[in-house]
Amino acid sequence: xxxxxxxxxxxxxxxxxxxxxxxxxxxxxxxxxxxxxxxxxxxxxxxxxxxxxxxxxxxxxxxxxxxxxxxxxxxxxxxxxxxxxxxxxxxxxxxxxxxxxxxxxxxxxxxxxxxxxxxxxxxxxxxxxxxxxxxxxxxxxxxxxxxxxxxxxxxxxxxxxxxxxxxxxxxxxxxxxxxxxxxxxxxxxxxxxxxxxxxxxxxxxxx
Numbered sequence: 001x002x003x004x005x006x007x008x009x010x011x012x013x014x015x016x017x018x019x020x021x022x023x024x025x026x027x028x029x030x031x032x033x034x035x036x037x038x039x040x041x042x043x044x045x046x047x048x049x050x051x052x053x054x055x056x057x058x059x060x061x062x063x064x065x066x067x068x069x070x071x072x073x074x075x076x077x078x079x080x081x082x083x084x085x086x087x088x089x090x091x092x093x094x095x096x097x098x099x100x101x102x103x104x105x106x107x108x109x110x111x112x113x114x115x116x117x118x119x120x121x122x123x124x125x126x127x128x129x130x131x132x133x134x135x136x137x138x139x140x141x142x143x144x145x146x147x148x149x150x151x152x153x154x155x156x157x158x159x160x161x162x163x164x165x166x167x168x169x170x171x172x173x174x175x176x177x178x179x180x181x182x183x184x185x186x187x188x189x190x191x192x193x194x195x196x197x198x199x200x201x202x203x204x205x206x207x
Contacts, residue, residue: 001075001089001176008064014086015075018176021086025075027063029090031105038066072175074166095159096182098191099144099152100128102159103137111140120145124152131156143192 001015004022011027027035067073079088095102109128111121124140127149132138144152162180169179183191194201 002072003067003069006064006067006069008062011063013063013067015073015089016176017075017077017087017089018178019081019087021081021084023075023077023087023089024085025067025073025089025091027061027066029078029088029092030063030066031092033105034091035061035066074170093163094139095162096191097141097155097159099141099147099155100159101139101141102132102156102163103139104163105135106137107135108137109140110138112142114142115140115145127152128156133160143195 001017001023003013004016005014007013013025014022015025017023073091074093075089075091076093077087078090081087092106093104095104109125109132111124115121115124121140124144128138128140131153138156166180173179182188190201
């Protein structure tokens with residue numbers, strides 16, 4: 001998408017994403033590394049009392065120091081348009097899989113609270129941390145409990161491949177354009193619930 005307007009008063013940017021209404025991106029939905037990088041680029045190294053190196057602790061900032069009008073961004077729609085409000089956007093990307101939700105630019109690993117055993121949570125976090133490239137994170141889903149490492153590895157591999165395809169498409173995409181969309185609802189249901197415990201899937205509609 002392309003930033004069309006930056007409003008520091010409400011810490012929000014409006015972004016043209018090719019829909020009827022522009023989407024909106026609040027400062028809280030901008031990933032930390034991007035914010036720090038853009039803010040440090042906007043600081044004059046010769047200005048008294050400033051330093052060029054990134055801040056060690058995130059501080060509330062002016063969104064106009066992070067985003068500029070007419071610049072292009074890779075964004076994810078986190079909420080569809082409602083009534084007169086455009087789509088809610090984020091740069092904190094998430095890609096849901098069967099056992100994990102991949103967070104390509106958030107280096108943190110969390111686990112579902114429904115996985116109650118501490119040893120199992122630790123085992124799963126250890127597996128996922130070994131499988132993810134540096135700088136990436138994930139949320140471990142409830143259905144990953146007691147799953148073998150090979151099963152989780154296949155899920156991680158698929159999600160990493162999907163993310164790499166998104167990155168490559170972004171390089172050649174025109175603006176604005178949609179370069180990735182999650183699978184349709186029936187396939188989401190299969191992804192979330194279909195495993196070796198399921199013996200049959202019954203539908204009331206062949207299509």
